[in-house]
Amino acid sequence: MSPRNSAVEARRTKARIIERSVALASVDGLEGLTIGRLATDLGLSKAGVLGHFGTKEALQLATLERASTVFTALVWDPAADSEPGLRRLRAVCESWISYLEHARETFPGGCLFTTAAVEFDAHDGPVRRTLARLLLVWRRRLAGEVRLAVDAGELPADTDPEQIVHELTGIYLALNQALQLLRDPLAATRTRRALHRVLAS
Template identity: 60%
Template structure:
């Protein structure tokens, strides 16, 4: 076997482990991941699974990174072409709602679930989850600030307050979809976003 093929196969195996781990963790939590279970489900040895990560914590951190890649592809990358400010913020909220509505992760928002699981703990995994929430909040604040500067939101709008409200709204949607299986929840979320952000001006308007 050539070194190039060996590296490629190792990457393929690692991706398979991470994809299965994300699916499990989205429903059962990051602590639901066990090396034995992954080995059984993937037809591997325990040492084979562990060899790709070194420890359960390293696996959990890698799973967070993989889930972040999925979230960026589903929620952030599609809205990058939108005009900065209110158009992008509104598009972002729609993509965020759609991501939950379509159940991209079988257990709902991966990061909301992970936050509930680790928010009272200490350690690298908890810190990584917090960092992702902080980065996302900063992105929301940035677009809200641009909307205020452009006059598309009232001048007294506090971007941090708006980011807080939008995050709470989407977390409530995740709760309604996952716990109550409410088919009307996404519609309510969209109406709430529209009521909070108001109409979006199109280019040239």
């Protein structure tokens, strides 16, 4: 095999490991990722898995970054072409519901970020810092849309964007729990009702 083909194959293998890690972490958490489980699932040796990352922590960080990319593709990108402000914010909220309801192939255990936040909120270190950074980036993006809606007169002038984002975050944490733990068939309907109140123009 040529060096070029070897490099391509290495990238493919690393991508497979990360994709499987995202799925496993959504169910078992980032701490539940084990080199042995990944090796068995993917038909690789333990050394073959570890060689791509060096440490479990590096694998966890790569898993978070990949999950963030997938989340953006599933939640933000479908709404990206909507009119900025309230219309785009509502479109994002709808695709966020769809992500939690239907992205089972990628996230069989529900929102990986919700699982990871519970795992790492009382810890310190690179994984917690990366998780917090990714969540803050998302919150700032949402707050930006709220500000655009306020500037366009779509929301009251005294609207606090950070408060809206705080409430949206709570709504989606509740939706994830209702879907995953409670198997509530009305979870999405209840979420849309809550969104209607929070984003009333």
